Every structure is written in structure tokens, then in C-alpha cells.
Amino acid sequence: MKRGHATAKVLRTLKVHESTYYGRKKREASHTEERASCGLKGRPVPGFSSTNTGRKVADEQIKEWMLELLEGEEHVYGYKNLALCLRRQRGLILNKKKAYRICKELGILQKQRKKTSKHPRRVPRNRTVTGVNQLWQIDIKYGYVIGRQRFFFVLSIIDVFDRVVVGQYRGPVCEAKHVVQTLCRALQERLNPGDNLPTIRTDNGPQFVSKLFGDTCESLEIVRERIPPRSPNMNAYIESFHSLLERDLFSLTEFMTFEEAYEALDRYMDFYNNRRMHGSLKSMSPFQFSKWVMTLEDRSKYHRAV
Structure with missing residues (x-):
């Protein structure tokens, strides 16, 4: 078409409906106008x-x-x-x-580095996890929507003892407020009144070193640990889950839209928590193991040293 060929003829040859072609042009023009109205110039940042x-x-x-x-x-x-x-x-x-x-x-x-953090890093200590809701690990993974050429974010919170993913967020952005909202929702759904709060362990991502996240943990009286740089082994349980997510889903599927990616992720999470067998959980799913292990008088065999 840029060479002077008739649009209708080119679309017939490519078997593309005119409504599809002109609809897309209209959306692209609208997006350009929105960026201009917001004072944004040039091509969008790819991310x-x-x-x-x-x-x-x-x-x-x-x-x-x-x-x-x-x-x-x-x-x-x-x-x-x-x-x-x-x-x-x-x-x-x-x-x-x-x-x-x-x-x-x-x-x-x-010039801006003189500011010291209100919430200095607490280095993780060695511990033995003997039951649920004692230690939660949090991390962020990135998925890719090939149809939009954009990343999306998956924030997951895992209970180290039973491997249940107790909270998750997915979206085109992931800021400190999303971490706080996801954590608070997980606490409400997972804990009963009077239960001790879990220790939270994260890496050094910007969401986790933010003032908002630090203030929230402080106000809730939650102990928060940040692993040293280049030591993912100290967050091994959440790293292992995200490796499974990559192997079982992301590496096998090309997502064309964000909605398609989110729906596939939701289906996988239902499978993971309720039905996916784990060798370290006596070939049970996380929820199955969590219910079963609480019936034992002696659970020492399943304590986790972290």
C-alpha cells in the first residue's frame, strides 16, 4: 500500500477484512493521540x-x-x-x-544517594520451619505477551512449609502498592484471629525496598528479611515455584493478549495448589499435604531448615 497499490486489492489478496484493517488503524491513531495529550513524545518505552x-x-x-x-x-x-x-x-x-x-x-x-533507608535490611537468619505460616517467601517473575510485545508481572507468595502459594498478583505493572495489597489479602485469607504473623523474606527488588512496603510491615509488626545480593538460594522455595511456572506454562505457551495470559495463569494456579503432585510432599498437592500433615502427631520429618 505504501508503494501505491489499492488498499482494497491488497486486503483481498491477504484475506484480511477491511473492518479489521481500519479498526486497527483507528486504535493506533487513538493511542497516538492519547500519548500526545499526556505530553508523551516519540515511540513508547518498550519496557x-x-x-x-x-x-x-x-x-x-x-x-x-x-x-x-x-x-x-x-x-x-x-x-x-x-x-x-x-x-x-x-x-x-x-x-x-x-x-x-x-x-x-x-x-x-x-547526588541522591546520601539518603539512608528508614527500613535497613534485616539479613535472613538460619531457622527451622516447623509448621504453616512461619515463613513466607515473596518474589516477582516476568511473563511475556508476544502479541503485544510487552512483559507482565507475576508476584507470588509461598508458604515454605507446605508450598501453598498463599497470594498472587498479575498485571502489566507491579509496584509497591500491589505487593502490599497482595500481602494483606493473603494474611486475611490464610490466618485466623490470634495467629502469629509469618516472617516475610524477599530479595532486593525496588518494590521490596520501598518505603510503603517497609512501613506496612512495620505497622503490622511483621518481621521482614531481605536476602543478600546474588544469593537466590536463600529464597529457594519461591525460586523453585517460579521455575515450575516457567517450565509448566510460560515456556510452552505463546500469549497473544494479557487476558489470555492471566486466564492461563489462573488455571495453572488452581492446578498447582489443588492437584499438582510434589515429590517432597509425598506426591501430594500443596493443599492436600497441608491438610494431611496436620493430622500427624509427630511432624518433625517434614520440618524445613532454611
Whole structure:
């Protein structure tokens, strides 16, 4: 059509209905007008970068890596050298312009780093989990909607003892407020009045180091632990669940829309909690194991050292 061919003829050849073609053009024009009315210029931010091998990495994951660098000896670097570290360590294709934007969003440009956190990191301690609702691990995983070329976020909360995913959020963005809402909902649904509150363990993602999340845990009197950088083994149970999610669902399915991805995830979660067998749970599902183990007088065989 750009070469002068009649639109109707091209659409007939491609077997595309005119209503489909013009409907899409109308939606694209509307989206452009919305961006212009909001003062947004140029193409929209894609929300990801790529590695040298072609793997897409969500901006939220890049932010987490940036914060991990600042927890270590790389805290002396500015945004240019932080980007260089990620290129060398992660194979990430990241230019200085995008590195500056990400650091600015995080509030970690060098002149702004003097501010100390109101909620300093509490390092996880070794413990033995002897029952449910003693230790919950939280993490975020990224899915991809190929039809929109956008990531979506899956926030999951797992009980270390019985492997039940007690709370989950999925959406096109995942901010501290979504973490707080999901945690509060899980506490309401999982605990009875008078029950002790679980310890919460997370990594160093921006949602988990935020003031809102820290203030919420403090107001609820929840003990909150953050694992050291580059130590995913300290959050092994949630990491294991997200590996299952990748293997069982994300790696096998190409999602064309967000709605399609969310529906598939909801079906999988019903399967996981209620019917999926686990070798470490005597080949029961998490809910089945949780009910069964509470009937035992001696549960010491199923204590978890973490």
C-alpha cells in the first residue's frame, strides 16, 4: 500500500477484512493521540532490553540488578559504570541513556544517594520451619505477551512449609502498592484471629525496598528479611515455584493478549495448589499435604531448615 497499490486489492489478496484493517488503524491513531495529550513524545518505552544472546529482560529486572550492585562494592559507581557492569556481568545491551533513566526512576543517581533507608535490611537468619505460616517467601517473575510485545508481572507468595502459594498478583505493572495489597489479602485469607504473623523474606527488588512496603510491615509488626545480593538460594522455595511456572506454562505457551495470559495463569494456579503432585510432599498437592500433615502427631520429618 505504501508503494501505491489499492488498499482494497491488497486486503483481498491477504484475506484480511477491511473492518479489521481500519479498526486497527483507528486504535493506533487513538493511542497516538492519547500519548500526545499526556505530553508523551516519540515511540513508547518498550519496557525491556536484550542480552547478547537475544533474551529479553524486563526493566524491573534491570532495576533489581542495579540495586543489587549498589549493595556491594559497586556502590561507588555512577550510572555509566553501573551500565558497564551489567553489560559485562549479565551480557545486557544497555546504553547510558537508558541507564540514566532507570537510575533516575529509582532515585539512585549519585547526588541522591546520601539518603539512608528508614527500613535497613534485616539479613535472613538460619531457622527451622516447623509448621504453616512461619515463613513466607515473596518474589516477582516476568511473563511475556508476544502479541503485544510487552512483559507482565507475576508476584507470588509461598508458604515454605507446605508450598501453598498463599497470594498472587498479575498485571502489566507491579509496584509497591500491589505487593502490599497482595500481602494483606493473603494474611486475611490464610490466618485466623490470634495467629502469629509469618516472617516475610524477599530479595532486593525496588518494590521490596520501598518505603510503603517497609512501613506496612512495620505497622503490622511483621518481621521482614531481605536476602543478600546474588544469593537466590536463600529464597529457594519461591525460586523453585517460579521455575515450575516457567517450565509448566510460560515456556510452552505463546500469549497473544494479557487476558489470555492471566486466564492461563489462573488455571495453572488452581492446578498447582489443588492437584499438582510434589515429590517432597509425598506426591501430594500443596493443599492436600497441608491438610494431611496436620493430622500427624509427630511432624518433625517434614520440618524445613532454611
